[in-house]
Amino acid sequence: MKERIEELRREAESYPITDQESLEQYRIIYLSKKGFIHSLFDGFRDVPAEAKKETGLLLNNLKQFATDRYNASKESLSSAETASSGADLSMPSVPYGEGSRHPISIVRKEIIDIFSRIGFTVSEGPEIEDDNHVFSMLNFPKDHPARDMQDTFYIKKISGEESDPHDVLLRTHTSSVQVRVMESQKPPIRTISPGRVFRNEAVSARAHCIFHQIEGLYIAENVSFADLRQVLLYFAREFFGKDVSIRLRPSFFPFTEPSAEMDVSCNLCGGKGCNVCKGTGWLELLGCGMVDPNVLEACGIDPVRYTGYAFGMGIERAAMLKYRVNDLRLYFENDIRFLSQFRTEIV
Numbered sequence: 001m002k003e004r005i006e007e008l009r010r011e012a013e014s015y016p017i018t019d020q021e022s023l024e025q026y027r028i029i030y031l032s033k034k035g036f037i038h039s040l041f042d043g044f045r046d047v048p049a050e051a052k053k054e055t056g057l058l059l060n061n062l063k064q065f066a067t068d069r070y071n072a073s074k075e076s077l078s079s080a081e082t083a084s085s086g087a088d089l090s091m092p093s094v095p096y097g098e099g100s101r102h103p104i105s106i107v108r109k110e111i112i113d114i115f116s117r118i119g120f121t122v123s124e125g126p127e128i129e130d131d132n133h134v135f136s137m138l139n140f141p142k143d144h145p146a147r148d149m150q151d152t153f154y155i156k157k158i159s160g161e162e163s164d165p166h167d168v169l170l171r172t173h174t175s176s177v178q179v180r181v182m183e184s185q186k187p188p189i190r191t192i193s194p195g196r197v198f199r200n201e202a203v204s205a206r207a208h209c210i211f212h213q214i215e216g217l218y219i220a221e222n223v224s225f226a227d228l229r230q231v232l233l234y235f236a237r238e239f240f241g242k243d244v245s246i247r248l249r250p251s252f253f254p255f256t257e258p259s260a261e262m263d264v265s266c267n268l269c270g271g272k273g274c275n276v277c278k279g280t281g282w283l284e285l286l287g288c289g290m291v292d293p294n295v296l297e298a299c300g301i302d303p304v305r306y307t308g309y310a311f312g313m314g315i316e317r318a319a320m321l322k323y324r325v326n327d328l329r330l331y332f333e334n335d336i337r338f339l340s341q342f343r344t345e346i347v
């Protein structure tokens with residue numbers, strides 16, 4: 001038997017395995033139930049007792065050897081097949097596109113971060129609102145042009161009257177959120193409210209029927225216009241860089257008294273005057289003012305004890321000034337050639 005084992009080992013070693021077919025032949029001849037090695041095991045019981053130990057060892061070694069060769073050949077055949085299928089295994093994988101945040105989300109987050117650092121919380125309100133929260137409680141007179149169907153998208157008109165406080169509409173500004181906050185919270189209140197707003201406007205480079213605003217509100221005792229100016233200067237420096245200057249121009253809003261509009265120095269020409277700022281050196285950024293006592297009263301806050309300021313800005317407008325994009329529509333078209341230019345670390 002010993003000789004037969006050695007013979008088989010030599011055979012198994014030199015058996016030509018070149019493809020799947022010869023591999024299978026090899027398996028049948030040496031390793032299958034009817035193969036040579038198995039039949040040797042069958043003959044093992046006739047081996048004389050004194051030779052059993054040695055023969056068993058040799059037999060096991062032979063089986064191990066034949067099995068190892070089978071496995072190794074199988075593996076090298078299959079990797080040879082992949083290589084010959086034309087695939088270049090050293091090629092780097094297809095790059096995985098990661099996407100990027102929308103510039104409006106980036107700017108929104110940045111503005112929220114700037115105000116959070118000085119204690120402002122974030123509050124949100126509904127996009128579908130009633131006349132009361134968007135206009136009446138904000139001191140808009142009944143015949144104010146902003147209530148006109150041409151400016152406001154109405155969902156449900158309650159009565160035939162020009163303006164019914166129960167009329168349902170899409171909010172035209174985020175100032176409605178300050179009303180909701182003041183109705184439900186007691187001063188001191190320090191909050192910002194980002195959100196989508198809707199206006200019945202034809203879409204152009206400078207106007208859109210949907211855009212985003214951030215509203216700011218601070219109500220406490222002894223809040224002054226100087227506080228407002230200081231917080232706006234802080235914001236402008238954080239957002240545009242520390243060399244920016246601001247100016248406040250008198251303006252009018254029904255819900256603030258006095259009211260102002262804030263300009264920032266043109267970041268393109270540094271205030272000298274260019275075609276972006278139309279030679280003025282200034283770019284308009286937001287509306288603001290001291291909350292009108294009528295508004296405080298309508299929201300159940302004592303206007304004798306408390307004062308406060310409010311401000312509101314368009315997020316698209318802030319983004320346009322920061323990134324010098326002069327067509328609003330780009331923010332809504334979602335063309336990835338535009339969007340992918342706004343890479344950020346912010347998550």
Ligand code: DAH
Nearest residue numbers: 173175287288289310311312
């Ligand atoms: N709501 C105003 C608008 O949509 C922006 C605004 C102006 C908000 C003055 C304010 C403010 O809070 O005080 O044009």
